[in-house]
Amino acid sequence: MAFKYLKPLFPLLYKVKVEAPIxxxxxxxxxxxxxxxEIEEEIKRMRLSLQRSKLKAESKKAExxxxxxxxxxxxxxMGEKExxxxxxxxxxxxxxxxCDAQWLIVxxxxxxxxxxxxxxxxxxEKAAADEMMEDYAGHNGRPT
Numbered sequence: 495m496a497f498k499y500l501k502p503l504f505p506l507l508y509k510v511k512v513e514a515p516i517x518x519x520x521x522x523x524x525x526x527x528x529x530x531x532e533i534e535e536e537i538k539r540m541r542l543s544l545q546r547s548k549l550k551a552e553s554k555k556a557e558x559x560x561x562x563x564x565x566x567x568x569x570x571x572m573g574e575k576e577x578x579x580x581x582x583x584x585x586x587x588x589x590x591x592x593c594d595a596q597w598l599i600v601x602x603x604x605x606x607x608x609x610x611x612x613x614x615x616x617x618x619e620k621a622a623a624d625e626m627m628e629d630y631a632g633h634n635g636r637p638t
Contacts (some may be wrong), residue, residue, distance in 0.1 A: 518589040558587050574602075582606075 569579045576585045582605065583598050590597075 553612040561595050562587050568599055
């Protein structure tokens with residue numbers, strides 16, 4: 495990652511090496527002043543890029559929180575338990591890059607149904623349901 499930010503500085507370092515040999519110190523001082531300004535500009539550009547990235551990440555996080563809150567409200571109105579809903583939807587939202595409230599609700603209800611079926615089953619049925627739940631969870635919430 496550091497290389498990504500240092501790479502734009504390589505041409506400037508090349509300038510120092512090639513265009514300002516030690517034999518001509520007067521050129522070296524002038525060139526160092528020019529390069530110093532260019533390096534400062536590059537550092538400012540990198541800082542702005544990092545700030546934009548942080549803002550995008552915060553914006554995405556806030557959007558996911560709003561989506562989860564919307565889905566929680568809908569499920570609570572359906573009579574679901576608040577603690578379970580919040581925990582489950584938060585976990586689902588973390589596993590997905592992009593999701594909407596409808597997707598979260600459907601996934602929650604499907605997972606709940608899988609768990610309910612597994613708890614009612616006996617013997618081989620329970621083992622099959624457990625395996626199905628593992629397969630389901632292992633594919634980022636998508637059935638195989």
